[in-house]
Amino acid sequence: MSGLTRSDIDDILRLIDSSDFDELRLETGDLKLELRRRGAGASAPATPQPAPAAAPAAAPASKPAQDVAAPVVASGGGSEVPSPMLGTFYRASKPGADPFIQVGDMVSEDTVIGIIEVMKLMNQVTAGVAGIVTDIVAQDGKLVEHGQALIRVQPA
Secondary structure, eight states: OOSOOHHHHHHHHHHHHTSSOSEEEEEETTEEEEEEOTTSSSSSOOOOEEOOOSSOOOOOOOEEOSSOOOOEEOTTSOEEEEOSSSEEEESBSSTTSOBSOOTTOEEOTTOEEEEEEETTEEEEEEOOSOEEEEEEOSOTTEEEOTTOEEEEEEOO
16 A cells, blocks of 8 residues: 555645646655656656556545536637546446437536546546536547546536
8 A cells, every 4th residue: 555545646736736847756655656747758648657566455436526627618608627637537437338428418517427537546527517518528538637628518
């Protein structure tokens, strides 16, 4: 066990976002974390990478994401729902399952629009706004950054 909690990792990400640093490497116990801002250092995107452990802990059940960013008003009067954190975005609860939402679906503030995985923790992301889904911007299974648009919603 690395001793870092989910809250510790969120704090680290917030500190990096508010700093002038472009790169962070952190090793503690069996955990190795490497973060880079877009365009800094190597050409690979920033990804937290846990080191292999002898007995990996079971991933906790999905939970709502904390510190969800407020929807951003986009051109045309709609809203963009931003990613509340850095991680891998998934449109469905598991491979082969139906996506949480489709273009044309009506969503409310509490509608789950996807899951963001951060270091084997699955975090449900809600729309935070009511309306009709006009576009799904984030690609399934791809890295998203904090604040990056996930979907676009037009008020109904």
